[in-house]
Amino acid sequence: MDMAVLPIRITGEPVLHEPAQPVERIDDRIRRLVEDMYETMSAAPGVGLAAPQVGLPLRLFVFDWTDEDGQRHKGTAINPTLLISPPPLGEPDEDEDSEGCLSVPGERFALTRSTRALLRATNVGGGDYEREAEGWLARIFQHEFDHLDGILYVDRLAHTEQKAATKAIRKRSWGVPGQSWTPGIDHLEG
Numbered sequence: 001m002d003m004a005v006l007p008i009r010i011t012g013e014p015v016l017h018e019p020a021q022p023v024e025r026i027d028d029r030i031r032r033l034v035e036d037m038y039e040t041m042s043a044a045p046g047v048g049l050a051a052p053q054v055g056l057p058l059r060l061f062v063f064d065w066t067d068e069d070g071q072r073h074k075g076t077a078i079n080p081t082l083l084i085s086p087p088p089l090g091e092p093d094e095d096e097d098s099e100g101c102l103s104v105p106g107e108r109f110a111l112t113r114s115t116r117a118l119l120r121a122t123n124v125g126g127g128d129y130e131r132e133a134e135g136w137l138a139r140i141f142q143h144e145f146d147h148l149d150g151i152l153y154v155d156r157l158a159h160t161e162q163k164a165a166t167k168a169i170r171k172r173s174w175g176v177p178g179q180s181w182t183p184g185i186d187h188l189e190g
């Protein structure tokens with residue numbers, strides 16, 4: 001199967017800011033989409049990618065992240081639910097909590113996230129699974145799950161970071177519909 005790198009929508013595109021719809025049937029179209037999403041995520045490169053980011057309002061995301069111990073966490077989450085532990089109190093750490101998003105490319109802002117998450121989802125083979133996550137993987141799940149509800153991480157930032165993000169987005173003339181970038185073709189400065 002030929003895989004394709006898909007254009008990634010940039011903040012301001014309506015599909016990123018609206019709740020996505022459940023996947024009704026895992027057919028060839030969905031299997032193809034998942035393959036293309038892996039290809040796109042790998043080319044970006046990124047550790048997670050949600051269907052709305054490639055323009056499709058579907059409740060589906062992929063992730064591929066290798067932890068500090070070299071263990072790879074890779075999977076497809078179709079129609080997921082996510083349970084999270086209460087988020088820690090206090091200010092986010094500038095280094096430890098610095099998060100990014102392929103739909104706000106080249107920018108990073110610190111955000112406090114819950115440290116534990118339980119993902120329940122269907123894989124591309126149609127099987128249901130459950131996955132407990134801690135730390136950065138829990139963060140990836142929260143970030144990608146938010147995409148399915150039309151929420152970007154920049155929407156969740158605390159005041160100071162929020163201001164910086166709004167400024168950066170305005171400076172790059174984002175925040176309006178119709179913008180995308182394609183990994184391997186468009187090179188965005190970090």
Ligand code: ZN
Binds near residue numbers: 147
């Ligand atoms: Zn994102």
